[in-house]
Amino acid sequence: MMEKIRLNNINVAYEDQGTGPVVVLIHGYPFNRSMWAEQLLELAINRRVITLDLRGHGDSSISAGVATMSQMAEDVCALMDANGIERATIGGLSMGGYVTLAFYHLFPDRVENLLLADTRAQADTEEGKAARAEQAKKILAEGMAPIADMMLPKLLSPETVSKSPDVVKRVRDMILRTSPEGAVAALRAMAEREDHTELLSRIKVPTLIVVGAKDPITPVADSEKMHERIAKSKLVIIENASHVSNIEQPEQFNHAVKEFLDF
Ligand code: MLT
Numbered sequence: 001m002m003e004k005i006r007l008n009n010i011n012v013a014y015e016d017q018g019t020g021p022v023v024v025l026i027h028g029y030p031f032n033r034s035m036w037a038e039q040l041l042e043l044a045i046n047r048r049v050i051t052l053d054l055r056g057h058g059d060s061s062i063s064a065g066v067a068t069m070s071q072m073a074e075d076v077c078a079l080m081d082a083n084g085i086e087r088a089t090i091g092g093l094s095m096g097g098y099v100t101l102a103f104y105h106l107f108p109d110r111v112e113n114l115l116l117a118d119t120r121a122q123a124d125t126e127e128g129k130a131a132r133a134e135q136a137k138k139i140l141a142e143g144m145a146p147i148a149d150m151m152l153p154k155l156l157s158p159e160t161v162s163k164s165p166d167v168v169k170r171v172r173d174m175i176l177r178t179s180p181e182g183a184v185a186a187l188r189a190m191a192e193r194e195d196h197t198e199l200l201s202r203i204k205v206p207t208l209i210v211v212g213a214k215d216p217i218t219p220v221a222d223s224e225k226m227h228e229r230i231a232k233s234k235l236v237i238i239e240n241a242s243h244v245s246n247i248e249q250p251e252q253f254n255h256a257v258k259e260f261l262d263f
Pocket residue numbers: 027028029030093094095096190217243
């Protein structure tokens with residue numbers, strides 16, 4: 001059930017299900033909280049699971065200008081404050097992982113465990129920043145449809161694209177629902193984000209790193225680098241999955257998370 005709350009001058013839409021130790025899940029770009037549907041259902045059996053729409057996405061407000069990764073992390077923390085949550089397992093996929101690292105950087109004492117899925121610690125390269133600027137221009141001129149066409153073959157593996165039209169439709173619809181202004185603000189924020197490589201060796205909490213074996217956006221090598229530097233980390237590679245590994249292989253993904261959280 002969707003809930004809404006006003007914080008940091010925006011309305012934030014979120015879901016809050018189950019009871020017990022808290023798990024907060026942060027979606028990627030250009031998605032929304034619905035990407036976590038299978039995780040919400042299964043983890044809420046014996047955890048309190050919170051999924052939210054980041055500013056500029058889903059049912060949350062669109063804020064003007066750049067919505068930085070730190071601002072998004074502050075929104076997550078304000079949502080925890082408003083719900084009386086002191087510490088939680090904080091997890092995110094891709095851009096959600098960038099926000100998760102920003103969260104740890106800002107609020108390490110509020111983190112019980114980390115989940116870093118299909119993400120990386122490095123900042124964008126100059127080439128990556130230029131590609132984001134191009135993408136922003138295209139979105140402003142043509143909307144989200146060309147972006148969905150461009151991204152889908154990278155987000156999902158060829159097997160999923162050919163055999164699971166329902167999954168393709170779900171991811172496409174999620175992208176098409178994202179507001180162009182929100183997407184552009186997120187692109188600018190990702191281009192400006194800090195490099196968090198140095199932070200990795202300071203992460204003290206147990207960390208689960210998950211990545212699709214065929215992820216071309218944040219490849220396995222990026223996860224291996226995080227695994228090498230984060231002392232208490234475990235790396236799980238999801239077979240037959242590309243970038244949105246939690247949607248492509250929810251069983252493998254949930255199994256890894258449940259084992260990590262000691263269900
Ligand atoms: C995401 O899935 O959040 C984005 O593709 C990440 C990125 O573009 O760096």
